[in-house]
Structure formats: structure tokens, C-alpha cells
Amino acid sequence: MMERGAIQAGERLPATRELAGRLGLNRTTVSAAYAVLEQSGFLEGHVGRGSFVARRDHAAGSGDSARPFDWDSILPPLARSPGTAQAVEISFANSRPSEEAFPLAEFRSLAKEVIDGAEAAEILQLGSPYGYGPLRRYLLSEASAAGIALPGDDLMITNGCQQALDLIARLFIAAREMVVVEDPVYHGLLRVFSRAKANLIPVPVDNGGIDPDLLARAVEEHRPRLIVLSPSFQNPTGYTLNLDRRKQILEIAQRCGAVVIENDIYSxxxxxxxxxxxxxxxDENGQTMLLRSYSKVSFPGLRVGWIIGPRAAIARLVEIKQICDLHSDQLSQAVLLRFAESGELQRHLDRTRRAGLEKLQATLDACGRFLPRGTRFARPDGGMNLWIELPGPLISDKVLALAEERGMSFLPGNYFSENARHERGLRISFGGLSVDQIWRGIKILGDIATEELAASSGPVSFEPAAALV
Amino acid sequence: MMERGAIQAGERLPATRELAGRLGLNRTTVSAAYAVLEQSGFLEGHVGRGSFVARRDHAAGSGDSARPFDWDSILPPLARSPGTAQAVEISFANSRPSEEAFPLAEFRSLAKEVIDGAEAAEILQLGSPYGYGPLRRYLLSEASAAGIALPGDDLMITNGCQQALDLIARLFIAAREMVVVEDPVYHGLLRVFSRAKANLIPVPVDNGGIDPDLLARAVEEHRPRLIVLSPSFQNPTGYTLNLDRRKQILEIAQRCGAVVIENDIYSxxxxxxxxxxxxxxxDENGQTMLLRSYSKVSFPGLRVGWIIGPRAAIARLVEIKQICDLHSDQLSQAVLLRFAESGELQRHLDRTRRAGLEKLQATLDACGRFLPRGTRFARPDGGMNLWIELPGPLISDKVLALAEERGMSFLPGNYFSENARHERGLRISFGGLSVDQIWRGIKILGDIATEELAASSGPVSFEPAAALV
Structure with a gap:
């Protein structure tokens, strides 16, 4: 973390006793590690004050006598990442498909067709910020046929859904503008709008998705410019907005004149x-923009998503896209088009849904079996994610540190809100794991939670919580 | 342009006489076109006031009775693009390689190796915001061997150089911060820093690149945070900074503590x-970040560039990259790595340089032969671009309108500065054309310039200009 700059020069490290407790290690182990770091010049110890990260010379080893430029003085601090960098055997931390399930043979054969095709030279030449023409036409005609794209709508290709969110933030949001987001919400969405200096208005989600009454109240009070929602199998909770609520939410948006951003990558x-x-x-009113992506349903390493919305808004987003990176990579766009047109995407989706049901069921069964009484967990019908709330006094951050020691990880709840709330919550992403890994992983989580509950000397808290099913 | 929103509802169109004159068309042709547009509901005529773009219903054709959302009221105006959208036979408007010269057979064979390789599943899975590991290691070890990357340096992959510029603007620039740029300068660079609300300090380039004396003065006055330079075969001029000036510029940067961004995609x-x-x-001081890309030397449709700089700065840029689009497409990264490692990139470069010399020489010969006396043009030793300054009273915008009528286009000089200066200047991009097209295209330019000069009734201006060779 020092090498990466995640811990900065001059920063004080936790006391050995504190870190040992946090990581569940013996204090002498931590002391020995600090001693090694100090000998290597990474740390400076100050008696009575603790251990500090040493300021090191960037040009060290270059052998010249130039005065090195002081980058630290002009760079902002790095954001802290959640403690899931370390490799564990069973990681529930990534919301991504299983690479064992990739249809590699089909990908190989279709990608070669593209490469051998007459369009290869065009693919390799500079393209359009709107996206690769044939893919764009295909997606727009599919969306029109499905009633998703209206006659006045247009479609642009993005580098996955993450770029779509970033472009939208850059188009619509000036500093201090109001944006309604779900609470808890996808971390990458939080970061996009935080970086755009939006004022985020978190509205709680329950097992029917975002609560329309709370949304109506928030909208009345804050008059947001955007309402950003993931109605189906929301990340991180797995919750889905039911039909009634969908209609209510559109009415609320219509009354307040906010643009609705529908992040729809799991449906x-x-x-x-x-x-x-x-x-x-x-939305008969035409104030919703839809974001989709091939990342969750095919190959995340190929960065292709898209936005559907009114032509005037797409034209502005395309302008920003061109400033950001000219256009998206065309080889992947062409390969994914072939994958979709050939019917292989649909066959892959059918297989993925069958496997997904097994994984989902295993996750729910294992949660029911291994998690201690008082734990609440979502029961989604799809997607890759599921929200768990541990009973008090458990804190998911601390449970995570213990879980990593036993080869299992997840993302703690505080990762999914702007102010590190949801300390009892955690996200389980089961899409990339096997049924066996899911059972073993949830058992580890359940064991730790049970042990920690038993060891907790304080009274168990039974504070009221929204029904999470 | 109305469809795209480039001309907005309510905007007044030029009078038919004016537009006819500008485009070199008969006035009745323009009147007929306006009549057709009015019948189609695109225009509204107001007697005595002119023709206005009609406000049209976005939901037209959807058949429902919902009140359509008023996007126009919340969207910013679209930027006007230069008038080069129309297809012409010989376009000098794009700084890109010739697709006829793409080594398609080699690309096909190497791409198939990647697709069939054991790493395919890894490529298709979610990757790192730093870039595809094997490519990153390859580029960093090449850069270290060449003395370009220092021991404390790191390297990250970007979606071409455009994204590198955007990430840098997002890291370093807050509103009203000072950025030194060349004048004239690449339009995409202007747009990145304008959008970041930087105060741009344009410093003139002459045939030795940016002028160190003028730079020193600008730096002293404005204390910029960044100095952004393209030392080799600058876009749009083709000029190259000589060795003495390179050293002087680093001294200036060192004195003022500005970060130097070296946009090095043509060297x-x-x-x-x-x-x-x-x-x-x-730079012994370590305050320069180097931007490179495969776009100009191989396939622009595969979006792969990179940044080399101190580890602390790269770590911050990677953080922003993750917010922008998680990571760059991995299939193209893997294919380009194979292309480089196999030696095919080097062979392609050798061929490109031989062909480039012929194209460059043809451009210079044709300029010397066809452009009228008083024209100045750059004489670069490489790259894809060359700057021309027409003699007064010629204006490159007007010459462009006439050239497009004859099937030839280029980018006018006003495209390459923040305030539409350089009205006599124009950029000729010869990289994508054949020698024959170059001769024919420059002849058209020369013919028009000569005719217009002869037709100009006003006195020819001989205002002093910087020596351009």
C-alpha cells in the first residue's frame, strides 16, 4: 500500500496492538513486520508516538543528482480501497460472471469470423464516437422492436455501463446539483457522482426496491436534477422494483421534472x-435514459455498454464521449455484435440463467442454514448480488478481516454509501463462484458470525430495521 | 445538422443570398432547399425576418398523448463542428494512417493466436484499471530499456492518447487553473482542457516548435500548473522541437514547478x-509525464495508449480511470501486445516510414508547385500533418467551402485555437492518402487559392508573420 501510495508519507500506522487485534494476528507478528519495514526504510519509528511512513526519494536508484520534483505536494490523497485487495480462495467481492462458464469455443469461432471478415479494415480504422455503426443499428432496432426505444430516441456505445454513468454525470451535473441515488448503492456510481461534486440524496431501498414515499418526500424537498435507479436486481442488494412502484416512481419524476437514469445491466x-x-x-413522458451493457451477460473484459435516450441528449453525450476517448474500441464491438446476431448470446444467456438459478438457490440455502439467528438477507430472483444484514453488535468490516484470514471475502456495507453507513450490511456476489464455493464460503461467514456473536460480551442489539425479507 | 441538434430549434438560418454566396451555389438552389425543409416541418419562415429552425415534437410518431419532457430546456447547446462532415473524394481532414496500408494478414494471424491462446478467458474477464498486465509489463520494460521510464516510474494503459489527456485534466486541473498549450494546438486537447475550465495560455510555435522565450515569459506571468507539449511532429503544424529548445523548456519547467505533459504519439x-x-x-528532475499510443503507428480503431510517469501520479490517474470506465478493453490490448512482441509492429513501422516519406515529399512538392506565391508551409521530417498559411486576404474557412465543392477538404486554422484565431492557417493531414490523391488534392487547393487571390478586389495584405520556413 505504501508502494502504491495508498498509505502516504508521513501517515501514522496503527499501533501494533491495535492492528494485531484488527487482523486477528499475534502482536509479535505485527511488531516483527514493522521492524522489517523500518529496516527497509519504509517506516520511521518515533518512541512514544508510533510508526510513521517514511518519505522516500522518487528518483532513488537513478543515480543522478537532480533535485526530484515534489509530486506529493501537488497530488490529492488517494482514496482508501476496501480491504479486499488480498487474494482469497473464495471471493464474493466481485459482481462478475464466472470465467469457467465463458463460451470460449463459440467466442473463438465468431471472433475469427470477424477478423477474417471484409469489415476488418474498417474496424481497425478510426471510428465514430456514437459507436461502431453495425452494432449501433442492431441494438437500436432490437430496442425499437421491444418498445424500449421511441421514434425520437437514439443510441450510443460506451465502454461499459461505468462510462455511461460518467458521461451522464459530466453532461447533467454541475457542483452541488442534487442527485437521488439508492441507499445502499453501487460504489462506482457513488464515485462518479461524488467526483462530479453532486449533492447525493440517498433514498433507502427495501425488498421492493426504492421506497416511493421516501422518494416523493426527498424529491419534494431537494428538487433533484437526476434520479438514478437500478430497478432490477440492484447492486448491491439484489432487490427489484415491483411494477406498481415503477409506475409510482415515473409519476414522481414527471411531477418534479427530473431525468431518470435507469441502470439496467442485470435484468x-x-x-x-x-x-x-x-x-x-x-415512461410515456420520455424523460428516462436506459443504460445497458454486455459486461454482466457475456465478457466483462470486452468493454461494451450503451445508452438509449432522446436524440438531443445522446448528441450531447456523444460530444463528451469524443472528448473522453474519441470512441470505444471497435474490435470488441464487432465481436459482440457477431455474438449477439449469431444467437450465441441468447444460448449463453439460457445456460447462464440455469446456472444462475442453481447459484442463487445455493446462496439462499446456505444463508438460511449457516447464518446465525437475527441475520437478515435478501431473496432476489436474479442478478449476481445479495445483501446481508448481520445482527448487532456485529460489524461487517471486522467480520471481513476475520473471513479473509479463513480464505473468504466480500464487500462490507460501508462501501455502498457516501458516509460509510450500513456497518452491519455486506454484499455477497455469487455470480462468479461455483455452488461448492458458495456453500463453503457462506459457511465460513456463518461460522465467524456465530463465533463473534457468542464472544460478544455486550448485550445483543435488537434495533428495528426495515423488513428485508 | 438539425437532426443531430447541431442547429437548434429557434435558430435563424442564413439568408439564401448569403448562404448561396458562401457555398458557391446559385441562390435559387438554396431557396428550393429551404422550401423543401419548410414543407417537411424543419423550418418556419417569417416574412421579412428570415427562416427559423422549427421546434419539433420529440415524441412525434409515438402516438401517445403524454406531454413530452422538455429536454431542450435542460441541455447545453451543442458545440459547432467544423464544416468537414460531408464526404469528399480527397479528405486531408483526418490525422490518421491509411487503411489500405494496414497489415491485415499479419493482424489476422496474430489476433487468432491471441484468441486461441490459453489467456483468452483471462482477457475476457474483468481486468485492472492499470491495464492488461502482460502489455503493461512489456511497455514498461521497453521504456526502462530505452531510458524513458525511471526506477520510480509506473505505466498505465488508456483508451488512446485522448483519454490520457482527459485523465490528466481531471487529476490536475480545477476551474481557472493555468495550462500552457501550443498555439496552434490539437483540437481534442483544447476541448479537454476547456471542458475542465482551465485557463489556457497559448504560446506560439514556430518551425522549431514552441518558442522558449515566449514560454518563459508566459510561465513567469501565469505560473501554470501544466505545460502540455507535442515536441515531435506536432499536430497541427508538423513542427518539431529541436534539442536545444527541449533542454531550455525543461529548465523553464523546473524553475516554475509545472508538470510537463509530453504528448508523443508521432515521434x-x-x-x-x-x-x-x-x-x-x-528530464533529470522527474516532472514530465509521457503519453504514447498505438493509434497512429498501427490501428486507430483499437483504442490503446499509455502514460509513463512517477508512481504516485499514475496511482491517482488509475483511480480516475476506474471511475471513468473501470479499465480499457482487453482484447485489443492483448492483440497489440502480440503485434509488438512478434516484431510485426516494427516491420509495419519500417514500411510506414518508407511510405510516409513518399507522401511527405509529394505533399511538399505539390505545395511548392501549386500554392500561390505568398503561401507559407511547414517542412516537417515526419508525422502526418503540415501547416499552411495562405496569403492575405484569403481566409481558410472560405477556401474550405470552395474546396469541398471540388471534392477536397482539410481543417481550417480556426479549429486549432480557443478563440478561432489562425484564419489564414489550415492543416493538411497527408497520412491517410495516396501520393496521387495528395497531388490532386493540393492542386485543387492551389487552384482555388490562386483564383481567389486573382478575384480579390481589395489590396493584398503583407502583414508580418513569424517565419514558418
């Missing part, structure tokens, strides 16, 4: 139950 | 003369 991953219409389809 | 395209060291290599 194709429904494993059971009825499909629900998107907000974009339900 | 591999030297067709004659001696290679010059990069600023990054010459």
Missing part, C-alpha cells in the same frame, strides 16, 4: 418469476 | 533526419 439475468417492463418502456 | 513516424530524445528522457 437479463432473471432466474425465476416474470420479467418486468423497464422504466424506459413505461 | 515513431520520423521519415528522415535524426531521432531526438523525448523530454521525459532529458
Amino acid at each position: 437479463d439475468l432473471r432466474y425465476r418469476g416474470q420479467n418486468l417492463p423497464t422504466l424506459k418502456e413505461l | 515513431d513516424l520520423r521519415y528522415r533526419g535524426q531521432n531526438l530524445p523525448t523530454l521525459k528522457e532529458l
